[in-house]
Amino acid sequence: MSKAASPAPEFTTHEEVMFFDTDVGGVVHNIAYLRMIETCRTKLAATMGMKLSDMAETGLFPVVVRTEIDYRRPAKLGDELEIHGRLEQLNGVKFWCAFTVRRKGDTENLITCRQALAMVQMPEGRPQRLPADWKDRWTTDSKS
Amino acid sequence: MSKAASPAPEFTTHEEVMFFDTDVGGVVHNIAYLRMIETCRTKLAATMGMKLSDMAETGLFPVVVRTEIDYRRPAKLGDELEIHGRLEQLNGVKFWCAFTVRRKGDTENLITCRQALAMVQMPEGRPQRLPADWKDRWTTDSKS
Amino acid sequence: MSKAASPAPEFTTHEEVMFFDTDVGGVVHNIAYLRMIETCRTKLAATMGMKLSDMAETGLFPVVVRTEIDYRRPAKLGDELEIHGRLEQLNGVKFWCAFTVRRKGDTENLITCRQALAMVQMPEGRPQRLPADWKDRWTTDSKS
Amino acid sequence: MSKAASPAPEFTTHEEVMFFDTDVGGVVHNIAYLRMIETCRTKLAATMGMKLSDMAETGLFPVVVRTEIDYRRPAKLGDELEIHGRLEQLNGVKFWCAFTVRRKGDTENLITCRQALAMVQMPEGRPQRLPADWKDRWTTDSKS
Numbered sequence: 001m002s003k004a005a006s007p008a009p010e011f012t013t014h015e016e017v018m019f020f021d022t023d024v025g026g027v028v029h030n031i032a033y034l035r036m037i038e039t040c041r042t043k044l045a046a047t048m049g050m051k052l053s054d055m056a057e058t059g060l061f062p063v064v065v066r067t068e069i070d071y072r073r074p075a076k077l078g079d080e081l082e083i084h085g086r087l088e089q090l091n092g093v094k095f096w097c098a099f100t101v102r103r104k105g106d107t108e109n110l111i112t113c114r115q116a117l118a119m120v121q122m123p124e125g126r127p128q129r130l131p132a133d134w135k136d137r138w139t140t141d142s143k144s
Numbered sequence: 145m146s147k148a149a150s151p152a153p154e155f156t157t158h159e160e161v162m163f164f165d166t167d168v169g170g171v172v173h174n175i176a177y178l179r180m181i182e183t184c185r186t187k188l189a190a191t192m193g194m195k196l197s198d199m200a201e202t203g204l205f206p207v208v209v210r211t212e213i214d215y216r217r218p219a220k221l222g223d224e225l226e227i228h229g230r231l232e233q234l235n236g237v238k239f240w241c242a243f244t245v246r247r248k249g250d251t252e253n254l255i256t257c258r259q260a261l262a263m264v265q266m267p268e269g270r271p272q273r274l275p276a277d278w279k280d281r282w283t284t285d286s287k288s
Numbered sequence: 289m290s291k292a293a294s295p296a297p298e299f300t301t302h303e304e305v306m307f308f309d310t311d312v313g314g315v316v317h318n319i320a321y322l323r324m325i326e327t328c329r330t331k332l333a334a335t336m337g338m339k340l341s342d343m344a345e346t347g348l349f350p351v352v353v354r355t356e357i358d359y360r361r362p363a364k365l366g367d368e369l370e371i372h373g374r375l376e377q378l379n380g381v382k383f384w385c386a387f388t389v390r391r392k393g394d395t396e397n398l399i400t401c402r403q404a405l406a407m408v409q410m411p412e413g414r415p416q417r418l419p420a421d422w423k424d425r426w427t428t429d430s431k432s
Numbered sequence: 433m434s435k436a437a438s439p440a441p442e443f444t445t446h447e448e449v450m451f452f453d454t455d456v457g458g459v460v461h462n463i464a465y466l467r468m469i470e471t472c473r474t475k476l477a478a479t480m481g482m483k484l485s486d487m488a489e490t491g492l493f494p495v496v497v498r499t500e501i502d503y504r505r506p507a508k509l510g511d512e513l514e515i516h517g518r519l520e521q522l523n524g525v526k527f528w529c530a531f532t533v534r535r536k537g538d539t540e541n542l543i544t545c546r547q548a549l550a551m552v553q554m555p556e557g558r559p560q561r562l563p564a565d566w567k568d569r570w571t572t573d574s575k576s
Contacts, residue, residue, distance in 0.1 A: 024163065024220075042307070122458055162474055163470065
């Protein structure tokens with residue numbers, strides 16, 4: 001890691017819980033959080049140089065290869081949520097992002113989540129190496 | 145219409161209402177029915193010769209250009225639903241399908257829906273003529 | 289309509305097209321627009337006095353009873369969309385909202401949509417009268 | 433574990449990949465598998481005595497508290513998938529289910545997934561003990 005490395009990139013998005021996010025149990029459905037996390041992850045990726053508008057043309061996509069998500073407390077209709085994501089680790093051809101979902105202004109985690117991604121060239125589905133400069137650009141828990 | 149025309153193609157699919165179909169109002173969310181209808185429409189299209197496995201290769205897709213849907217009575221968690229679709233009308237470059245959603249074994253419509261589709265060549269997005277033999281093959285409310 | 293009636297309420301929301309909005313045809317899936325429209329409709333309803341946070345408690349929900357949607361041109365991954373909604377008509381126990389989806393800063397409609405809603409008391413599912421003051425508050429194409 | 437314990441309950445569901453399951457990358461979107469897994473899990477739960485039609489009335493729901501999912505190979509439009517679920521482990525107030533997604537008749541896993549669930553009394557959100565007889569009824573990797 002170079003001396004000039006920046007802190008790991010992070011990004012926060014905001015969502016108001018809509019009807020389509022909820023289920024008959026009265027709270028947000030477990031799958032709906034993953035859509036919110038994808039929006040956060042996409043904006044985080046854009047700050048790292050991966051633009052959506054480029055991807056459809058180049059066919060080089062960041063692809064989720066593993067998700068771990070813990071549902072700690074439920075969110076409800078109308079809640080204003082903050083989804084926070086950050087680059088956590090570079091690990092060979094994979095990079096890990098970590099997310100939390102909280103109510104706005106609150107410090108309690110409703111959701112914690114980690115996702116591993118790989119850069120994949122579509123339509124062949126061939127994993128690509130991560131850009132060589134990533135591990136020098138940002139301070140992460142990188143493994144060599 | 146030729147003398148040998150068959151009745152319009154139709155298809156029935158079955159769905160059990162899952163949590164992800166419902167919302168905090170206690171009933172099926174309005175958007176969820178459109179997913180059920182797409183499944184029925186896709187199976188109906190297969191009987192008409194449009195196979196999913198061909199589409200990704202040829203890039204020729206039946207594309208929804210208009211949906212009209214009436215929500216008459218709500219379905220609930222665990223309901224067993226029958227989605228019935230049929231080819232209703234051929235109209236220039238468009239064809240219309242009509243759908244009902246009912247509880248299994250019931251005659252009351254929960255949902256009625258009509259969708260107009262066009263055959264579109266992707267990625268250019270160019271609408272194609274409907275296959276010439278369609279109006280001879282099936283008895284529909286076709287307009288010339 | 290009273291002389292003091294305000295223009296019909298309207299609201300604009302913004303969405304960036306995510307992967308989960310798209311399908312293998314390379315464009316936004318037809319159902320995804322309805323989620324964007326629901327978000328716009330919910331914010332529009334809030335300006336009219338219907339707050340999400342109240343609904344779960346009172347059980348009085350604005351329920352979609354009919355949707356008409358025309359898919360005119362497709363949006364693509366990464367597009368920045370503006371969804372514009374306005375109260376269009378009061379009609380007995382129903383009110384109609386009209387929506388357009390456009391690319392940011394563009395004047396061409398990708399999507400036009402109208403939805404009729406009723407105020408429904410859940411869990412009984414009993415439609416309620418619209419608030420008596422609505423037709424005096426706003427200038428709409430109201431039918432008596 | 434009693435001598436009379438049965439093998440752990442398992443269930444297999446079938447899905448044909450629809451347009452709404454896919455994204456612009458040309459394959460099934462990562463979130464769509466979780467909907468398929470929920471359908472399998474719900475049918476598996478029914479075999480264990482948890483019926484959807486009872487839940488809305490009793491307010492006692494099996495709630496996902498953790499998901500771990502590995503995306504190994506992508507499924508494509510029109511693929512016929514088999515989702516296999518089984519009760520894997522009883523662990524205090526939680527039970528774990530394990531899932532695989534494969535193409536019909538194939539032995540290669542596209543997706544592997546584990547989910548921990550708790551029985552929660554809604555709307556209070558209070559976790560309940562698992563039924564006392566579960567650990568005697570089925571042979572699982574139960575921890576005391």
